[in-house]
Amino acid sequence: MSFAGEASPPARSAARILARGLLLPAVAGAATVVGFAPFYWWPVTVVALAVLFRVWDTSGSPLQAALSGFAFGLGMFLAGVSWVFVSMHVYGAMPVALAAVATFLFCAYLAIFPALAGWLALRIARDATCRRLAAIPAAFVAFEWLRGVLFTGFPWLTLGASQTPSSPLAGFAPLLGGYGVSLAAALVAAILAALVASAPWSRGRHALLAGLATLLIVGGVLKAVPFTEPVGKPVSVALLQGNVAQHLKWRDEVRTKTFTDYARMAQEARAQIVVLPETALPAFFDRLPPRYLDGLRDHAREAGKDILLGTVERKFEGEKYQYFNSLVKIGRAGPDESYRKRHLVPFGEFIPWGFDWVLKVLKIPLTDFGRGDARQAPITAAGVAIGVAICYEDIFGSEVIDHLPRAQLLLNVTNDAWFGESFAAEQHLQASQLRALEAGRWMLRSTNTGVTAAIDERGYVVAKLPQFTSGTLLTEAVPREGLTPYARMGDLAVLFIVAALLVAAFLKGFHKR
Template sequence: MKRLSLAPLRPLALPFFLGILTVAGFSPFDIFILPVVTLALLFRVLRQAHGHWTASRSGLVFGLGMFGAGVYWVYVSLHDFGGMPLPVAVVVTALFCTVLALFPALLGALQGRIGGTPTVRYLLVMPALWVALEWTRGWLFTGFPWLALGYSQAPDSPLAGYAALFGVYGVSLLVAVSAGALALLGERPLRKGLALALLAGVWLGGWGLKQVAWTQPVGEPVSVSLLQGNIPQEMKWRPEKTAATLKLYRDLALGSRGRLIVMPETALPLFIDQIPRPYYESLAAHAVELNGDVIMGAPEYDGQHYFNSVLAFGVEPVQLYRKVHLVPFGEFIPLKPFGPWLVHQVLNIPLDDFARGADNQAPLRAAGQKLALAVCYEDVFGEEMIRALPEATMLVNISNDAWFGESVAPWQHLQIARMRALETGRYMLRATNTGVTAILDQRGATVKIAPQAEITRLDGMAQGFSGATPYVRWGNLPVLAALVLMLAAGRWRRR
């Protein structure tokens, strides 16, 4: 009997390991230099590959390692909390990671067709292709920009200084250019000099930009209270638990002395019109006593559509924000009529067909601030978050990350929030059901953070800011223009 040989798999072991190692660059590990090193090594693997198919396979296994290690928590959401049978959850998670891995596979397939010399390929073609594919992943099929390399640099890396200019994709581009320069160090001496000069310029420039104040404080700091109810996901929608949940959040709110009291996404397991009037009035009276307001997450039904909404009330008139960017299958059903079968027969999702809120909703006025709201997943999309700016003075993200259990996902989500603070030059308030609840300053640094998986109230101070960073003014346009120019230059140099 002929022995099975593992020899064909050995060349794929390195890119797979590099993909796994890349995840350590993100929270909660925060080794921000790692993605630069792993991407540099991937670039060298791709350039040395024999043929487009070999390079594509190397890119694919890098992606499988990166997304398998970085978004494995999809399985936790589907199986542990969504009720999906274990074999099905494993298959769905594997398919999801494989689809995401197709983007690095495309990098492998395309880089050899565009770039010629090592300098052109490392410094122009590969970085531009990586970020172009990352940007595409951020909007295709509603988008999944999780683990964009730029997030790994927030908030401590010198490259985070570029976030206010170019956003997360601009930071990703500089990570990729740095990786290309590092890969170029293995080439001839003249190229080593170019690579070292480029690395020094990019990283010293980022350090200098971190010293720039792009926005200015406006008004006095405001006292805030972020409520974390720590309601287990499997208990959240049980009717017999409703009264206990209402009491828990009322007690947390009434014990607060903050002018701005913020509850998590769908904190109350009732539709807004089902909330008992005495309950609402007691919270409103407490807020008025403090000359402040309450921000409450709750589902809404307007007689025709369901919305994942945020209610603001207190000193200011009652206001509503309706979530715009919905999660496929979790909040709306794509691919009808097949979607309902998956949601109702395979998953255990209580509310599954929300309607989108209107684009360009005005910031909510509360406690003397103008708040740019993001519900859960919405803060992953920086280009959407800046719609409320520069009018908004503060960012607020309410979320229910209980779906992720004790995985790395809540910490990755916190790092994404840090990037939004850096991009906009605004404080970010995160109120979550189970964590990570935090107050972040305009540089993405932690002002105060609550312990995860505990019933708690995070009390602190937050400062409003005015002004517009370059990213707020221009969004992703400068980066997209740079990608076009880099790819065009790479193609021209090949001719």
């Protein structure tokens, strides 16, 4: 017998399953974003992940775990990556409804990866301990890595970035890279989830606490290890931030002011190296006014500076021009040097095969860039070798270390004006902080609207400019040499560990059968 308006037992059970299996993971997924910049509350991300892992551990089937993983991913990416709506609607002129649908579908695609992780973990692991402490964290990191490489990759909001730079777990970055930090954080989350399920004062609980303490202590000790060392004297660097609105950048009436402002800022900067952000000058490099370029060259020679220009190069091949998103050095002596962007942004700098129709909707200029060579030498400025990453190339740790060991400094030039006043620019800064940790090098950032910053080899921001202001950031960067373990091995080491954990969980489960 039930009273009017009271839910029947099956209804209550369905509501409980819905709340626990879908709503709770979705809320936890959204909460993970608080661990990333601009908040940097790294424990929140670990605890939120522990909630997901606990839900997976109590799921009745791989399908249930997949649905919970999808809900978690959808909450996480809708909260943390929905700035793509700004790019498509505000600056790409896509109709608001279509941009909203496209943003949702993109976030839903990203949510597939944690969904597959949950399915795999429960599919291969029958033993409870192996499922909790091996299969679940390893599967999560395996599919996070896959998200970073599939279809050119999108490793934005990787778990390891959330721990940068303050968490003790960030100490694993120079050893195992960003995915190694992700694995350490996932293991901590798995231990927290297992602690919830363990009996108080049991031997297993003590072992879990010992494992938790070991991960945090080892990570903290690794943060104090100097994997690289300073070489030579600090070099003075001026990082320019022009703050040119994206929707005005290419207009004729704005171009003259942009040229004038950047020339003035470069000439006023008292530094050995002056850096302009990505595509700072709104013209092809070969079409820059001759007097303008000659004036910068003459100033560089007289003042003893090297000026690095974010620009677009082009060369005529066959019957058409090939365009390159480039950083060109004009300096005190010798020929110009350039770095051409290698990792292009889908739909922003190139249109994937079969998606030509997107051009009829998006109004983004220059979507047919060419790729720079896979291996390019660092640019030399003020006698220092500089490894360059343009735009979001610095979210790919395995590509940034290609510049090592020659590069003594790292440099990112970018234009995050595409994302408006969202979290994207700060999240991008945090990715640069992780790259500095992985490589044991200073990372310098020159951006159009922010965040322009100098980051030391420990991943900490030494100085930065406020967003959406025009200014010059002066800093004394310390060149460094030597290779971190991650710079030597790349992602191979952490992928081996992840594979070993998955195999161990499978074999244990196989014997259980």
